[in-house]
Amino acid sequence: MELPRDPIVYGPELIEDWPAFENWRIIESSSSTSTTRPDFNHLRSHYGHHVVQVANTKRRQFNEFERTERPLKDVIDSWVAGDAEGDGLYVKDWHLALQLEDEGGKQEDFYKTPEIFQGEYPLNTYYNGYTDDWMTHHALSLDPRNDYRFTYMGPKGTFTPLHRDVYGSYSWSSNIIGRKRWWLIPPAIKHRFHKHAGPHGPGEPEMLFDLRELSDQDALDGVVIIEQAPGETIHVPSGWYHQVENLEFCISINHNYANSHIIRNIYDNLLASLCRVEESIADILPLLKQRLGSEKAFSFTDGESREDIFCWEVEWVDEVQKVLEMDAGWALAVFWDMVLYNLEVSDRSSPPAPPELRPADDYVASQILPIIYDYKNRREWKVLGDTRATVLKAEAIVIAMQNDI
Template sequence: MSLKIGGTIEKVNGKELFYSEFAEKYLAGNQPVLLTGLMDDWIASKHWVSSNGQPNIIFFPTHFGKSKVQVADCDTREFTDQKRIEMSVSEFVNHWLQGSKENHDVNGKSVLYLKDWHFVKEYPEYQAYITPLFFTDDWLNLYLDNYHMHDDLDADRVSNDISCSDYRFVYMGAKGSRSWTPLHADVFRSYSWSANVCGKKKWLFLPPQQFNLLFDRNMKNTVYNIFDDISETEFPGFKKAIWLECIQEQNEIIFVPSGWYHQVHNLEDTISINHNWFNGYNLSWVWDLLLRDYKEAKEYIEDIKDICDDFEGLCQRNLAANTGMNFNDFFIFISRFSLANVVELYYLRGELNSENSIWHCSAIIEHFALNLSSIRKTALKMKSEGVKGNLGIINLLETLSDPKFLKLCTGLGRIYSVIREEENWSCTMKKALMADFAKYGSQVCSPEDLITFIDYAVSKLSSNCDEQNPLLSVLYEIQPHEQN
């Protein structure tokens, strides 16, 4: 069955693109884009690439040879992914070099593809690259630098992928039609970006609005390889799918939005750097996709509902296994970030607000307000869609005393000082700036609690502001003349 290609991905010079333009068109719009001009100064672009433009493959066993990595056997399917093998970087490079001599893609031997190498975590002192400005607003990896996505250790053991400490990866794959990644949407239904340090890839994209075309009649199995001979009887909607195609060259970065299904093939020997991430711009997308996946997971096991002691708990465990997190994980995540954004606003008020002028002139204030607005709207969605009860307890005062949370706050502050190009912030303890919340004293346990907390915090922050207040205007979408 031939694919319907409906167009290509837009290519933009990243040096000529303002952050605000990228955020509005691609982050908020949830649209893919190919960016150029952002990798010129990367150490990886020098150390990892030979003078002829090919991967400097020998560099890796020399400097990182003992690292244990996950390698995909591209010819062997295991459930919805490729079979994974653990080996050292040296072993992988030896296999790569042997394959180059014997042309494995032709003679039928296994094609191995190194994936999900947690390079940043393993070698923090070796700064292979600088995350481009457009992707630095990364709540996911900031969070995982300080917390597990699952507090339940048993849940962590369900899947190594789910319990990973970060989602900043290096990939290495040889050229050929059999060096590839099967059709999928990214873990957590996050954004992702992928930078080709060297080599060339072919991407095929399908937007989330068409995801149902990829499933079989029972909505239980999805297409694995879009270039297989797909049965129209088993997958009746697949032939209606309209794909976007993208050829990614060396030194180009592709942005993959939330929930977009994609399949990727290495057209040349390729080394890439990849991040999964999300932030305030796509929280609503993440929630919508998480809810959709929950309903599918629930329907899938509906026939055992009457004999299951904890059917809802089973649904949530299946959801976490399939997407990387469940409702509880997501709620704890957005609750901690709501408090972190509030802490930063209190800190800025104490540092900068000798007069109330900062509440209408500082772009960074507006960005924190946008973050809170996104969290609040997402909580409202959760509430309106019937998500009730205790999703997890966030005790405000205990959280403020947690060193991990203070590190989260400091990291969040550093992110926005870069994006907004304002003065670097000091590492002053933020806890003292939350004295107001000693009186609040509530635990945040539900979407309704979270909405109440955000409203309370904003009212406190705005209580002494007589001038136009961007917190109120952004959070509640109030026009200036309504602020009386």
């Protein structure tokens, strides 16, 4: 099942039976109008003790906003009081489902993954797998306290600056309450929104922070602008930069996910981040060469060829990978571990999604083999021995997939 390559908006039927849609809202009706507002008393009594990530959208910090961690009850109190700080506070990346699971609850206590994005088999006791979701399945296998299921909550005027979803993944976002405005940039025109015009290095260039600050709003020609109503769900394709503004007080539930359809996108995005890291710390490379000189670390053998790998090169690659993991959230080792895990899990008795919701083996092989061959031409293939072993295991599985066809 291949998901749309353009943004798509689904109606309220996807989420109208969610407990959150019933319990988190207060609907006030009169003879002529109906208004909806958040039920802060319910949210405070059920989740107020949860510590959440809070972005202060009035205080910019580099390419993001100042972030703190606070109990949700304190944030709600600030919103209810209507104080100046509260107007800019936006609860983001709140792992509510995981926190409930820690307390003996489950995701279904407040929502369930819409069927269009959901597989039939559970990954574990709590989490119903998506349609062939490689990211969350792998994340939960490493750490049951880490996933890509998020709750967002913030008043009118709070917003998320222009960005591309983590690793270039897909995402979907369902509005429980409030209206949002989305600016979605097709990949073919993203170059128009680089922060600095002109040529740039091999890494992904820095993007504009806030599209509303463009002096020439005609520059938005070709950008998809959507006003998302309460109850609607939007699906964002891989690679689409987007910015989101809350037009009213909004609560949304969001997922990021990925699969073999976009594994090349994710690989390329990771390499772009790697290039950016190399550029940012390039000043240490001459120092490493000067300090370690021609000291040999080991010899790499590939068939009949043999090549010496030097200590400065090992230290350089290791340092780049450490910074890459801090910058992008993962490094090459984690990426290839994700690929191997999801190739292996397809052969297990409880795969993350049933066969009819996963691509055929020959399709998966056609997506994975090219990036394996590309990686084998990179220097990291020779230097990172543990990752090389992971890639070789993945290659063996993919070749076996082809042979079984």
